[in-house]
Structure formats: C-alpha cells, structure tokens
Amino acid sequence: MPSVLSLLTDPDEFFRRRVPDPSLKGPAVVVAAIAVVSVVASLLQFQFMSQVFESGGAGGGFVTAIRAVSLVFSFALPFVFWLLYAGLFHGISALLDGEGEFSTTLALVGWGYVPSVLGSIAGAAVNYYRFNVRGIDVPTEMTMEAYQQFSQSLQTGPLVALSAVLSIVFTLWSAFLWTFALKHARDLTLRQAAITVAVPVGLGLLWTARTLLVALEVL
Template sequence: MPSVLALLTDPDAFFRTRVPDPSLKGPLAVIVLIAAANAAAALVQSRFMSQVFESGGMGGGFATALQGIIFVFVIFGPFVIWLVYAGVFQGISALFDGDGEFSTTLAFTGWGFVPSVLGSVASIAINYYRFNVRGVDVPDEMSMEAYRQFSQSLQTGPLVALSATLALVFTLWSGFLWTFALKHARDLTLRRAALTIAFPTAIGLLATLRTLLVALEVL
C-alpha cells in the first residue's frame, strides 16, 4: 500500500489501492491536525480578541464566554465541514451514476484535506506575526466610525492578501486530490469526478478570491 507521500505524488494510485479497505483512521488524523492547528491559531489571537471585546465595552465574563464559543467552533468546525463536503460529494456523484458507500466517500474526502493542514500551519505563522509581533492597533472606544476603519484594517493589507493567496492554492490542491478521491470512491470517470467536486470547490475558491480582492482593495 502506498505511503501517504503517494497522496501528493500519485493520488490516483493512492486512492485506487485503498478502495478495498477505506479506513477512517488516517482521514480522522488529518482532521484532528487541522482542528489542533485552528485551536493554536485561536490562542495566538486570544489577547488581540480580548482587546477588541474590551474596546467594545463587553464585560470580562461575556468576553470569556464568547471566546470559548469561538474556540469550540474552530475545534469542531473541521469535523462538520468534512461531513458536509462528503455528503455533498456523495449527492452530486449520484447524479453521475456514482456507485460506492458513503463511508468510502467520507474517508477519501478526509484525505483531500491534507493541504489544509499545511494551510493551517501557515495561518498560525502569519497570524502570530500579524497580531503578536507587528501588532494591530485597537481603538480605545469602538464608535461606529472607529469600528468601520478598524474592520477595514483587518480585511486589507499584504498579510491578509498572503493568507488568501495561500488559501486559494491549498483549495485548488484539495480539489485536485478530491477528483481522484471521488473517481475511486464512487467508481466514476475522471471527468465525472471532476464535475462532482467542481461546484463545492468553486464556492470555496470564490469566497477566498473575494477576500483576496478586498485585501488588495480592489473591492
């Protein structure tokens, strides 16, 4: 059975050899790594978020509770996204006469998130530099005008553009892996597999592209 390295070098062979035994252990580990990286990124931003809540006049207890909710979301979010993508892929592939168990689609979809692990690690580094090294000025009082300017500053700039550009690359990479994943998970031709993953992947690409354009102040 090919090593995980084969996923990056020969995804067609990687998924083909896993059809008889589509274990969820490896994909689950991938999603856990993403969740852990997201949690680390949230911790990196925690001091900054506390300053934002304080500037907005939120009490310490409310701010702590809100940060806790955010923390839970970033941890469990990747698992929900994994299930949603697998479900959408399963449904769309049925339109192309796909044949295969949902458990196989779920497992193979999970492997397609491997680029997101790299993206999450890159996000930690960028956010650490942005919020803990360079720093972001938080207004002492969050008036409507101050909030507007502050919000704009968070959405623009070279670091935001860098994050968005990397996200585009990693999303395209995931789409490439998912094409071969669905080819073997649902017994599709390569063309039909590509069509299966096209719409969900395009939505992610368009959302990230908008973030990039805003960061570059094009929109």
C-alpha cells in the first residue's frame, strides 16, 4: 500500500498503484480534514463578522442563523468542490478518449487535495491574524460611504495578497498531483492529463489572480 509520503515524492508511482483498489476512504479523510479546518477558521472569524452584522443593525437571531449556515457551508464546500473537479476532469478527459470508472477518478482526485490541507491551515492562520490579532476597524454606523471604505479594506492589503498567493501555490501543487491522478485513472498520456487538469484549474486561478491584483490595488 503506497504511503501518503510517496504521493508527494513519487506521485506517478503512487497513483499507478492506487488504480487496482481505488478506495474512497482515504480521499474522504483528506477532504474531511480540509472541511474541519474550514469550520474552525469560520468559527474564529465569526467574532469579527458578528461586529459587522451588529454595525448593520442585525438582530441576535439573524446573526445566529447566519453563523449556523456559514458553518454548514464551510464543512460542505470542500466535498462539493471535490465532486465538481472530479466531474469536470472526468468529462474533459472523455473528450480525449479517456477510459475508466468515475469512482476511480473521484478517488484519485481526492488524494490530490493533500496539499490543500496544508493550504487551508496556512490560509486560516493568515485570516486569524488579520481579523483577530491585527484587526480591522468596523464602522459604528454602516453608511454608504463607510460601507465602501470598509469593503475596500477587506479586499486590499498585503495579507489579502498573501492569502491569494498561498491559494495559487497550493492549487498549482494539487494540479501537479491531479495530472498524474488523471493519467492513471483515465489511461491518458501525461500531456492529455495535463490538458484535462489545466482547463478547470486555469479558470479557478484566473479568479484568484484577480483577487491578488485587487489586493495590490492594480485593478
């Protein structure tokens, strides 16, 4: 049984040996780890968000409901993106004559999220420092002018840029692993697998790049 360490040191061999027994248990644990980190990050950030809602005149019941919905989404989204990326990769690879079961694609794509576990921890640490340690001033009255200034402060600055850079780095790392995952899951050449992965990942990186440019006040 190939170890997780071999995923990082020799992904080609790791995924080749996974194809005969593409269990979903390991990948599900990986994605669940990201979900747990997302929930913790959401809990830590909600102290700041409560101030925003209170500044806008929101009642306690509304704030509690938003918190509950936020936690549910924080946990569910990593699993949604796992399914989404696996579905896109499977569909695109079919256009390149890829062969193999979707369950195999899903399992191997899940292993490609290992770098995202580290990325989500790093991102949560940056956001914790930004919102809970360094802090952001919340207007006492959310007028239109105050809202615009506050909104700009949330989208710009070095810590926003750092979060975007971290997201790009860890996404590219996952994309590297996904290339080998699709090569074996769908019986593709390395070039075909790279094309399969590049399309969805490239679109996602465009949005992150925009966030980075806004943070640096280039846009």
